[in-house]
Amino acid sequence: MFAQFFGAFLLNNQLVSPETLAQAIDDKKNTRMRLGVLAINAGLMTADQVEHVNVAQQSVDKRFGDLCVDLGYLTSADVDRLLSEQPTDYLLLGQTLVNNGSLSNADFESAISAYKAKYQLSDDDISNNQNDKLSAIVKDFFHFNTAENARIYTEYVTLLFKNIIRFIGDDFTPLESCMVSEAEAEYIVCQTIHGKYNAEICLACPSAEYIAFAERFAKEELSEVDEYTNEIVGEFLNVNNGLFVVNESNQLGIELSLDPQTYIHNGSVKYGNKAFCIPVAFAFGEVEFFISIT
Amino acid sequence: MEFKDIRILLCDDSMFARKKLRMFFSSLGIVNIFEAADGEEAVEKYKENKPDLVFMDIVMPKLTGIDALKAIKEFDKDAKVVMASSVGTQSHLKQAIVLGAYDFVQKPIDDAQVEKIIRNAMK
Structure with a gap:
């Protein structure tokens, strides 16, 4: 349910159009998470750092994770942990919107940070589908x-x-x-x-x-x-x-x-x-x- | 007793709910299935067909499932009536137990639970 309200948050803040959001919701089932978005969501990298690695990857034949480690943005343990975690639905939605160009990494970084701050959400709350947090979002969202x-x-x-x-x-x-x-x-x-x-x-x-x-x-x-x-x-x-x-x-x-x-x-x-x-x-x-x- | 022998009466005002349960019963090999769309009809069909087991919704027009349970138990104190309802509240459960309900199933119905109840009733 956090994904549906993240979609509503993006819509209400005019970060995506209803048509773009509907398409992304439909496409997200085929989306594979990428390390950059996972690292931004976990607060381990900024959008600028992800962009830096993307640019660096164009001239070096290395995997994104290895480059992050080389550049000192992540440790090998960070990479292993991020890649082993089951992606939550709202992250798949975010990744889909980044993939289709609707959101830049920077847009995603600020949106996810604002969404979590607004409802005081942690990744654990979202992964565990915390009922009190869901209720708090519902209460606030519908006034x-x-x-x-x-x-x-x-x-x-x-x-x-x-x-x-x-x-x-x-x-x-x-x-x-x-x-x-x-x-x-x-x-x-x-x-x-x-x-x-x-x-x-x-x-x-x-x-x-x-x-x-x-x-x-x-x-x-x-x-x-x-x-x-x-x-x-x-x-x-x-x-x-x-x-x-x-x-x-x-x-x-x-x-x-x-x-x-x-x-x-x-x-x-x-x-x-x-x-x-x-x-x-x-x-x-x-x-x-x-x-x-x- | 085997599935092909058991006689079941299905009482629910929702055609859709009856269809879902009927399809599940059929998948088990149950062939003797009777239906009623309200509490009054449930009592009539019980008297007419003497089923081995009844699945009874609670919220129904004309006569509620609780009232129909009461009428059926008055007619046949050994009747096995399973309350299958969306409103499994404490008071409904208490009422159903006092009136002699055989079991209680909360909607949405769990097929495995229903199969277990039928198997127990066939013993």
Whole structure:
């Protein structure tokens, strides 16, 4: 999930365009990490030093790592350690953007440093997928800090993104949220959680995205929106909400219930209290999640 | 008892959820599979088909899975009803245990867990 929010960070800081980011997300599965980016990320080399080695490599027939050692930038142990580490997803995204020329090594250095500083992230946090750090990013990114029920919004949306990665795919970028009093779309699926508090949750999008989302969850091809497609998308919402309700019960002893899902075609849902609209840009298009907790 | 002999009733309001479980049951070689799309239908189909094992969702229209479990156990105290739901909260678990549920499966369903439950029920 750190990769998706790193993508959003690059987008929000206008370091990449939405099209470039979408292409890089698609390409990163074929990307191989290079030592320069790994060394910059680890804080062992600056972008200038990496460029220096790149230039030096043009006139000397040596491997990048050996040259780094010769020039005194890295030790052999550094090279071995960096090359043996499993690359994290956000690094693959960064490497892809460096490879296709969208970011220079210097751009990557400043972006990764600013991203880590903004959310106080260490490499260990990222490698271990630290839940509290993920929640902190979600809370800050979607401006839940000032919302009433900030904890619930944060927990819910953090779980939602984990389940999107688990069931739909990791090729998405969360976009800036906004507050709305109405959700309107070609297709909307809603489910209400009720008990100590009430949460109205909707997923909304046009038909092409609705079908693509359902296809990803069901792992089968669908040609049109029918009752079966509705139920697939509804089941995603039901599974996610169920897991949230179970977490609340197990961790905090809060007992909540779920209502059956409702489906709307070419219509809208009005919220008494304003809802957070959380758009998510997938490779197949944009899907919006609406969440109102009272 | 073997997989080809067991009779299973599958109760879920989601056609998609039923299809997924039915496909898994079929892959095991189970052929006697009955379906119900709500709690009321689940009770009717139980009385009609007397299955060896029931997989029951909780959040369903007309009659919830918990109410359907209660009705089925009143009809047949030996009924083996597995609650298969997305809402495995402490209170639902307690309710299901008190009412005599055979087991509980949290959605998304883990095929290995379901197979183990079926094998135990066949003993």
